[in-house]
Amino acid sequence: MPRDFGPVVRASRFRDLAIVAGLVFLALAGRLVWLQLVQGNRFRAISEDNRIRPEILRAQRGRILDRNGIVLADNSPSYRLVFDPGDRAFRRDAAFLDRTCVVLAEILGKDPEELRHQAQRARRRQEAPLSLARNLSFEQLSRIEEREELLPGVEVQPESIRRYPGGTLACHALGHLGEISEEELSTWATRGYNMGDLVGRAGLERQYEDVLRGQDGADFVEVDALGRRTNIFPELPGREAVPGNDLVLSLDAVLQKTAERALDALPPFGQPYPRTLPAWAQRPDSLGPSIPAALVALDPRTGEVLAMVSRPAFDPNLFVRGLTKEDWRVLNAPDHPQLHRAVASSYPPGSVFKVFTSLAGLESGVLIPTRTFSSCGGGYFYGNRTFRCWRKGGHGALALSDALVHSCDVYFYQVGIALGVERIGEWGERSGITRRTGIDLPEERAGLIPTLEWYHARYGKGGFGAGAALNLAIGQGEVLLTPLQIARFVGAVAVGGRVMRPHLVRRVQSVSGEVRRDATGESWEDGALAFSPENIRIVAAAMERVVMDNAGTGTRARVGSFRIAGKTGTAQNPHGNDHAVFACFATVDDPRLAVAVIAEESGHGGSVAAPVAQRVLQVFLTGSLPDDAAAAGDWEAVGGEGD
Amino acid sequence: MRIPRVYRQQWDWWLVLPALVLLLAGVLAVYSATHLPESPRHGYIWRHLLSVGLGLGVFAIFLFLPLRLCEDWAWIGYVASLALLVLVMILGVEEYGARRWFRVGPLRFQPSELAKLALVVALARFLAGKRTDLARPRALFATLGMILVPTLLVLKQPDLGTAGAFPGLALAMLVWAGIPRPALVVALSPLVTLACMHYWWAWIISLLFWVVWFRRAQLSWFLIGAFMAVHASLFFTAPRLLTRLEPYQQQRITTFLNPGADPSGAGYQVLQSKIAIGSGMVVGKGYLRGTQNVLSFLPQQHTDFIFSVVGEEWGFLGAFLVIGLFAMLVLRAFYLGRTCRSPFGSFAAMGIGGLILYHAGLNMAMTMGLFPVTGLPLPFLSYGGSFLLTMMAALGMLQNIAVHRYEY
Incomplete structure (x- = not known):
């Protein structure tokens, strides 16, 4: 405290402060006089008779393009x-x-x-x-x-509305729009939304809402007593709308279309693939009953997703027009057409999981590639029951590679016993394959490889059967993976264990083509499988034999003489017929594509899911469709024309 | 417990009466702004009444809290409030792109409000200290540091209006401490740097000016260096903080610095607010008969734009009364600061007076279009729990100071 703080000083400093405060309030009072007493009549008139309205100039929503510039979503007047x-x-x-x-x-x-x-x-x-x-x-x-x-x-x-020229093409990945709700309107008030705006409700439309929407502009118009606009309000200059940015996806529309057609050709249970396409499927924007299924194809080197399909599909154009009751019924049918199964549904992977079991076994040292376990006679007795092999006649004594080629359950039961529930769970966590992949879609869910703690929590300590490890080892029981996770996993196997984060957007660019974000230059590495490259090589070699060996279960995925590696799976489904599963990558010496296919209640992976993957691989590797598919009229112009 | 006799003898109605009237006006205005069933904030009046009730409780607590205790705990309170400000950046809920709030169940709490009071108390203790002499650079820079830390933390949330409250309230205390004119210039110098944010050449010129000026005042190079370091960090971090924001946040800040830039957002609000106030004319349109609020032209009518409800429904008479009551309150606070014998109480009163002046002055200036819009509530009137509680605590402390003003 300074020494000269006496009454005189106090009085003078108080006076300074009081003058400042007085001036502030005087200014406020003066302004009040001006507004209410001088200008009052004018403002009263504006508030009663005339009205000033902002006329919103809506920003054009950014387009969504495939990697080659084919338009997947744009706007039409x-x-x-x-x-x-x-x-x-x-x-x-x-x-x-x-x-x-x-x-x-x-x-x-x-x-x-x-x-x-x-x-x-x-x-x-x-x-x-x-x-x-x-x-x-x-x-x-x-x-x-x-x-x-x-x-x-x-x-x-006039306004412009969202249009999806491809109809159902990539509908789940693109998502759809919906009118903004009143609640959102009040919580997002400062983000410049207005009544009646359409906002992304699902998929990329939702994920990249802020990128796509741009910024609305406004004109301020004075409306006269008859409700006609008289002029742009002079006190407020308007503002131009700023159009949203375009998304350029990693999706390849041709491959996407191929994959969709391949899934549409899934036959009813028990019939051979492909079924002849019914009439509805011949029309490009048709919607009809289809078998619930999902497919993911991605580039394992970068994580770019090239095709991503869920079935059944829906037409996102419906949401733009405003839904009728009939639309609503179709969209909410019991088979959940809006569900993005590729990322949001997890399935037991079935025998595809044996790839993981093999790696975990090798890495833990419980299995040696050349060693056999007890011979398979069609079943394995453990605890107080027999665990069956899928082949009643049995496989005999097999080593790792042959066990994978024939998908011998008895071999993997024994690997499961050797590993135990605890170690399977540990490897599940360390390899990270059940983690959410972090793909740029809002719907993604995680998978599950149960750990020991999980079992304790679920069934109480020791409350689970001795057979748990056996079931886990062959991908049954509690193991659950999304198709995307399976694709990421086989992709990581393909490239020696490096895990890449799957993603859909390659580039963000302005309307004039100026690049705002270039995802190809970003790092997408997302950890690694916890397995050594050598063990991964051993398993990958066995996977190649699954497809390329005549005795293998995945021979129907072959494309010419390309070296393709894969694994089939037939997942038991407690609620119905088996799910067909297939996962593969191509090619072994130059892995560029990893594919995962799941067809619900469709039977064997080798006979149903593998041929689906085969069509995708064929188009990807050779650029042309298999003859039978081409003959069936599958090959159509895809999407709208790009520029 | 018996209430000490001083509370009856020295009770200061000049302080409490205006505040109570403002509080009542606030309840009525909040009800008017939110009572329509179609209002998105329908039913907020109950929450507001709850805040008022709690506020009266807080008022009572600070009324009886021994001032000595406040003084003893000043540093702890200050550090704790800074810790909360850091914590809210990590744990706070995000709303409108800013992290300002903690949420515990249904309760929300804004630590920056608490920090204002903590700064008043801490500065009061520091400035009232016997050895503190603002004519000496060390004390001056320490003071500026104390002010700058919470300001920057809140600026980062970002919350410009609230961030400004710290230097705002401190200014009154600095003047009271007899800060020398040159020191006052130094204290206000960060504003120069902020104003030059986008014009580096202007900033360089301002720096040269400081150097020349300091050298003529024979300041040591060390202190000049420290000064430059503070300014450089401000100059380089402030725009970075701004550009890291989402476009709509940037836009609000551009609007703040350049009100003409965004007519549709803040400019439009201000125009509607001006229309509301102006259309009130002399006696207003009558309670609950305002039309602008029904049109939901003003999304924040129950908080930052509450004064426009007062102006529209009660006209010049009502609005002028509100301005007058604030003037009374602020001048009374300054007067109490002048007469209070204990140095700590005296400084605290000045700080609280500055706080009320800053909020009331800026908020009303903003609603009447005299100042760019920043989120800033009106004391005692606006809806919003944390701020109301802070102001009631401040009022309680002020009355406490008033009651004990003749004690050393």
Whole structure:
């Protein structure tokens, strides 16, 4: 404290502070006088008679393109009808509003009573104009034009709506839009959303909402007593809309289409693949019953996803137009067409999991590649029951490579016993294969390889059967993986253990083509499988024999003489028929593609899932479809034209 | 427990009465802004009443809390509040792109509000210390550091309005401490750097000016270096902090620095607020009869724009009364600071007066279009628990100081 802090000093410093405070409040009072007493009449008039409205200039949403520039999502012009029940014309004559509503309802095909109710309420609350209909037809437009006199407060505004030219093409990955809810509107207020905006609800549309949407602009218009806009409000200059950025995906539309067609050709249980495509499947944007299935194809070197399919599919265009009851029923059918099975459904991988079991066994030293276990006679007795091999006649005594080629269950039961539940769980955690992959999709779920703690928590200490390890070893029981995780796993095996984070976006660019983000230059490495390269090589060599050896279970995935490695699986399904599973990579000496296929309740992986993968591999490796598929008219123009 | 007699003898109605009237006006205005069933904030009045109730409790606590205790715990309170500010960056909930809040179940709490009070108390203790002499650079820089740390932490959230409250309230205390004019210039110098943020040449010129000036004042090179270091870090970090933000956040800040840049957001709000206030004219449109609030033109009408409700519904009479009550409150606080015999109480009163002046002045200036919009509530009127509780605590402490003002 300075010494000179006496009453005189106090008084003078107090005076300084009081003067500052006094000036502040004086300025405020002066401003109040100006606003309320001097300018009051003007503001009263604005608030009562005239209204200043922001006219929102909507930003064009960014497009979504495939890796070669084929358009997967863009915008097309359309018109919407906006109605302002607070229009001056209705002030003097309330019955006029009712009459207008009747005319409007007739044109729009709405219930007049409901519309009248809506309009009255909006007028009472002085709400912003109602957006009554989108995507007006030409007929509607001309009828509105004709009766303009009867329809004050009605305005037809051009807008652009989202369009998915490929129909169902890559629908799950792209996702869809939905109108913003009131709750979101209030929590996102500062992010510049307005009533009636469409926002990403699923898939990439949701994940990259901020990238795609751009920024709305606004004009401020003064509306006169008759509800006509008089001029742009002079005190506030408007602002241009900034269009959103385009997404360039790693997806390859041709490969995607191939994969979709390949899954659409899945036969009903027990019939040979492919089935002849029914009539509905011949039309490009058709939707029909299809077998729940999923496929993921990715580049194991970079993590780029080249094709990603879930079946059944849906048409994202439906959401843009506004859903009818029938649409809603179709979208929420019991087989969940909106579910992105490739990332959000986890399945028991079945024998595909033996790849993991082999690696865990080798790494733990419980199995030696050349050593055999007890001979397979069609089953293995353990605990107090027999665990069957899928082949009733048995396989005899096999070493690792042959056991994988023939997918001998008895061999892997014994690996499971040697490893035990605890070590399988540990390797599951260390290899990280059940972790969420971190793909740029909001729907992704994690998988599960149960650990010992998991079993304790689930069944109580020692409460689980002695057979748990046996079931785990062959990919049954509690093991669950998403198709994406399976693809990532075989992809990592293909490249010697390096795990890449799968991703869908390659590039973000502005409308003028200026690159805003280049994902190809980013690092996508996401750890490594915890297995040594040598062991991975041993297992990969065995996987190659699964496909290339005539005795293998995966021979139907062959494409010419390309060296392809894979593993089939047939996962028992407690609720129905077996799931067919197949995972592979191509080629062994130059791994460029890893594919995982799961077809629900479709039978054997080797006979149903492998041929699906084969079509994808064929197109990827040779650039042409198998003859039978080409003959069936599978090869069509894909998506819209890019530029 | 018996209430000490001083509380009856020295009770200061000049302080409590304006605050109570403002509190009442706030309850009425918040109700008006949120009472319509279609309002997205319908029913908020109950939460507001709960805050007011809690606020009265907090007022009582600070009324009876021995000032000596506040003084003893000043440092701990200050450090703890800084710790909370750091913590909120990690654990806070994100809203509108800013991390300001802790959430515990249904309760939300904004540590930057607490930090204001903590800074008042800590600065009061420091400045009231017998050996503190602001004419000496060391004390001056220590003071500036104490102010700058919470300011930067809050700026990083980002919350410009609240961040400004720290230097704002400190200014009154510095003036009271008799900060020499040159030192005051130094204290305000960071503003120069911030203003030059986008113009490096202007900044270099300002730096040259400081060097010349300091050398003429025969300041040591060490201190000049320290000064330059602070300014350089501010100059280089501030834009980085801004550009790391999402575009819409950047835009709000650009709006803050350049109000013409974003007409649709803040500019539009201010215009609507001006229309609301102006259309109130002399006697207002009548309670619950405002039209601008129904139009939901103002998303923050119950918080930052509450003054526009007052202006629209109660007209010039009501709004002028509110301004007058704030003037009374602030001047009374300064007056108490002048008469309070204990140095600590005296400084604390000045700080609280500065706090109220900063908030009330800036908020009303903002709603009337005299100042760019930053998120800043109006004391005692705005909806919002943490801030109301802070202001009630400050009021309690002020009354406490008033009651004990003749004690050493």
